[in-house]
Amino acid sequence: MAEIDPTQLELERQGILLTTVNRFYNWGRRSSIWPMAFGLACCAIEMMAFGLSRYDVARFGAELFRASPRQADLMIVAGTVTKKMAPQVVRLYNQMAEPRYVISMGACATSGGPFRDGYNVLRGIDLLIPVDVYVPGCPPRPEALLHALMTLQEQIDRQKLGRVRWYGSGDKPQTGDFPVPTFGAKGLEIDGKLVDPVGGLPLLSPYTSPSHGEHRSGQIEHPEVVRQFPIMDPEVELENALKARGIAPEIAADDLKRSVVNDA
């Protein structure tokens, strides 16, 4: 909850409601975030536990899993988004009515997870739609998803009606549809341009945090960037299969992405 004036709380105890339009709207929104009933992989099992009686998301007013995107406020991207599924996810998101929120649940939805280097998995749903809350874990426990929902409620409490990202004045890129990727010979394409190739890194930067506007960060991880993984470094001497001799050079150099290592 956002900071509340103690005078106001005292008045409410006496049966007098003094509020602002912002607070009233946000209270209505935060108390009935209806998720869309769809799951993509094993995270969806945890999402079911989150919805059922033991963890009981009904305490937060979010128990109505809607079967239609038209009636849903929240999309929980629960699981691995394969490249073949990605267009449908974006299309479902486009069909949701504003205000709409996205929780990226688990390592796969956030970054591709253990399948990131595979040929068939999207490297993070935030390449295609903006994400409000990320939940780490593989899969995250239902408590973690509850915490994500509470974090989303806190974000909603901070909204100002004139400044929300869907309507009002100013630059509102979310009023349009998000581009739905199409299938190409080498991977996913948007407007005929390859954006998430099979192999290599995504050629698209992720959406930044929605609270900072719906803009891409513009930072692309270029494939030509050389990265170092110490375990694959031939200069690291191994004492046995599991133990390197001396202090790990990347710790000694205090740089996990170093190019030259001083002798520790």
Add this chain to the structure above:
Amino acid sequence: MPELTPTDLRTRLATALPDALIEVEPLAITPPPAHGPQPGLFHPPDPFIHPDHLVAAALFVRDTLGYAFLSDIAVVDYLHAGCFELVYRFYHPAGGPGIVLRVRVPRDAPSVPSLTPHWPAANFHEREAFDLFGIEFVGHPYLRRIYMWDEFEGFPMRKDFPRQGDKYLGSDE
């Protein structure tokens, strides 16, 4: 409960279908190292079937031996040896251990007859093998990609499919 060892199966196949059974050389999975201990060669006990006689052998397994359930068609890519190996696994409806038929086809022109006209269950297995390994099943009624999208080019489970991604960046140096 029926039980048929690979050796028994070879004997049965050798008497019933002598043309179908072939002998293969033991196969080196990886190139042998220049020094040090040499890895053993791969030579499973299961019968190897000539691709041209695969349908006859499979029908013999189903109709005469009673192993009617085609559980799985697995493909192994032996890149060093230059061949694909298709492993057909059959089970008996009454239970017991399964039996295995193996077929080897060259990597440059992988083509085997389809079992789908006789086993509807083979349909998706064969489409998967076509999708991920590019094996052509002659006689399949609907040989299209099943996992990847239709526009995709390449066969991602082949060993020579380019390996790229975060993990492999800078690993050449």
